[in-house]
Amino acid sequence: MYVPSVTHPIGDFVREWVPKLSAYLPEQLQSQTLDTIVAFLVNAVICVVAVCAVNIGSAPILIYMERKVCAHVQCRLGPMRLGWHGTIQTIADVIKMLFKEVYAPSGADKLMFYLAPLIVLIAPFMVAALIPFDKNLVVSDVSMGIPLIIAVNGFGVLGILLGGWSSNNKYSLLGALRSGAQMISYEISFAMILLFVVMISGSTNLMTITQSQAGTIADWFIFKIPVLGFIGFILFFISSTAEMNRAPFDIAEAEQELTGGYHTEYNGTPFAMFYLAEYIALVTNSALATTCFLGGFHAPCIGVALVDNYLTMVPGVVWFFAKVFFMIWCYMMVRWTFVRPRVDQLMDFEWKFLLPVNLLLLGAGAAYIVICG
């Protein structure tokens, strides 16, 4: 009935053992379809748990990393007291946030108010389910991976607009509208860069994109196409920073001008969910950048057989996460370096600079493929 496209030891193990276990059931209940359904459900639960573990488990690590990177750029130390060099600090902060009182302001639309953080969380989780972490570690290997990712990113916008609007607060509304406009504009850029990647690799399936970067470092898309790959990578970096509402494009949240933007009225667990959504989106976007430009889970082989043997002995997952954390470090360095452009300048940047450059990039990429094959 359901044939998985990616074989995995755990999945095969479950599919093998469920029929064996169902032999213990009474005769009437035994059937082929029941076995496949149960195996499918068990596998699905394992996949969901794995995705949640990757995302939610990496959030405290990322929050700690952000504080440490921020501190070291500013010549100070960051959290040092709780745990060794402050490693337990995030857990303490999360526990504190979970214990805070949760209430909606008077006049707020309660359903939308409490629903907004949940909606914002949908997008990163769905994208994480599509990314190949290793040759046989992908939750769902659909053939239209890239368009699905672009489509799902819209949930982020929806959640922010709902949250800001339902708060019954002038400044939240202003922040949410600004943020909505920003995210919708930069989605165009985001989609065009992914289109460029699709053009080079010839497929929208993320596993195929990764596999077409197999080989040495020179095969990674960032280096494969001489200058255009690098420019595409930088443009993807900028668009995804804007998509995530991260500095320097964080007009919605770090409003030093007015107040806290769309999450002003939130506190406690809903606020923790907004916060978490930002960091999970960071992991997801970094993973996407790694898959599309940095070679996914392939080791950085250099062509020398002796070194390559050792490099490929390390499992692909480790290389994948190393690259993801490198990308996350880059996002954090950019955050703590640059000042914020004004809202209209931000829109100018997208429509008058990024969009034309994206179109030029697509044209140049197409020309390169035609000429050089």
Place this chain on the structure above:
Amino acid sequence: MSTLPPGFRIQRETNTEEFFINMGPQHPSTHGALRLALRMDGETIVELVPHFGYIHRGMEKQAESMSYLQYIALSDRQDYLTAIQNNLGVVIALEKGMNVGVPEKAEYIRVMLQELGRIASHLVFYGCFGGDLGGQTCLLFGFKEREMIHDILEEVTGSRLTTNFFRPGGSRYDVPDTFIPRVKAFLDHLEGAMRDYERFLSKNIIVLERSVGIGILSKEDAIAYGCSGPVLRASGVNFDVRRANPYSIYSQLDFDVPVFQNGDCYDRYKIRIAEIHESMKILRQCIDKFPKEGPWRSKEKPVRLPVGRYYSEIETAKGLYATYVVAATTGEKPYRIHTRGPSFPHIAALNKMVQGHKISDLVTIMATLDPVIPEIDR
């Protein structure tokens, strides 16, 4: 037409609805406790009315019942970012009344501490400018170098912020032997640091976009409002009290007064960075010429002023700081001391500068005016 709350003056007919916001006494990009009542048309500011007085402590009233020495201790708390400069303003007025001379070593100590205070204030400006624009890293960069100045000030005066150091006729103590080596080491460190900090912000395209052409204050307006210091010089008026009306030994020192023509936010930023370099030049000259021996205070007399009115003006980091002492009786207590803080006209000129701009620009303009609200409210 809607009825305007008190303070707003511009009457106009519009199709869109205007609304009023308060950037209240507590705001995130704070320069003190200042309330700005804004009249907005969408995102554009139509008019701005500042309300201050939130940190009024009655310093001038207190001065009527304090002795002159006690008022020097109180003047630290006006522009607390450069307390050492405030001390000098009061002390020069007292010296005019007491008619005492100041020995050479004391003058050098005064000039060196003044310039250190000026660098400290401009470093806070750098930090707040970057911080208000969104780059929190700049805040910490500015305060990092300031800590070294605080260390020097603590070693010389006994306190990092409220220095209370100068006295009529000189200063309270001599400088310790480690003062000159420390200042030298600080200057060497600051050269490298300023190179980094300028590379960080000065040509950054986002900073240029946000500050070039924003908040233009014309030459005539700057003079009409009574602006002084870097704000005035960025609008094209070459006026520096250290040149126009020299005090201490500034007439013997060789330094330039930077003047820029545009009067926008970027010029006000550039001029303060240039002033840091000029202050470093002055400090190096003073280190070379510093007299090793000599009295640091002319003969100590009780601080008694004869009847009269005495006025002094100095150039602090923020602008022209003037002290006016009225002594109605020969004695140790004044009848009245009035201080003219440089930040008051700058906030008054804010309305003119901000019309037609957005709220993000208001934050930038406030940051470049570098006001210290306790100096306005006293």
Place this chain on the structure above:
Amino acid sequence: MQENLTLIQYFKRYLKRCITGPWSLICGLSVSLKYFLSPWKIVTEQYPENRKTLKMHERYRGRLEMVEDEQGNNRCTACGMCERACPNASINVLSTKNIAGKKVLGRYVYHFASCTQCGLCVEACPFGAIVMSPAFEVATTDPSSLEMILNKKEGQG
């Protein structure tokens, strides 16, 4: 604000910004990177752990203290100059008469809560009887401990 540019000028400025813009951003990133990779530039002091090696400068104006020799005698004559010099009445010099009928120091009341640590009292004292000590760890949870009596014995007169 918006100036009127011709098309050529607009494109020239656009292209110029395409070069100078990214270069300025790279310069900014290089500064961040330099500070990130220089842990020896870190200025944070881990405070309670480094208490043993912390030394304040000798002129630091901490809490007021009375100068006493080994037998605990102080130099105060209850002249009251410090009380007059204090800007906000943080000192009360209460004198008594000793056995010989001379006016000596009885109790030297010091309101640490209102003291601004300006040091005018130390400057005014003609006998050098009070100093500002370098004590800076003066936080307390008991407000009544901020009303201090500085002398242990009666003054000498």
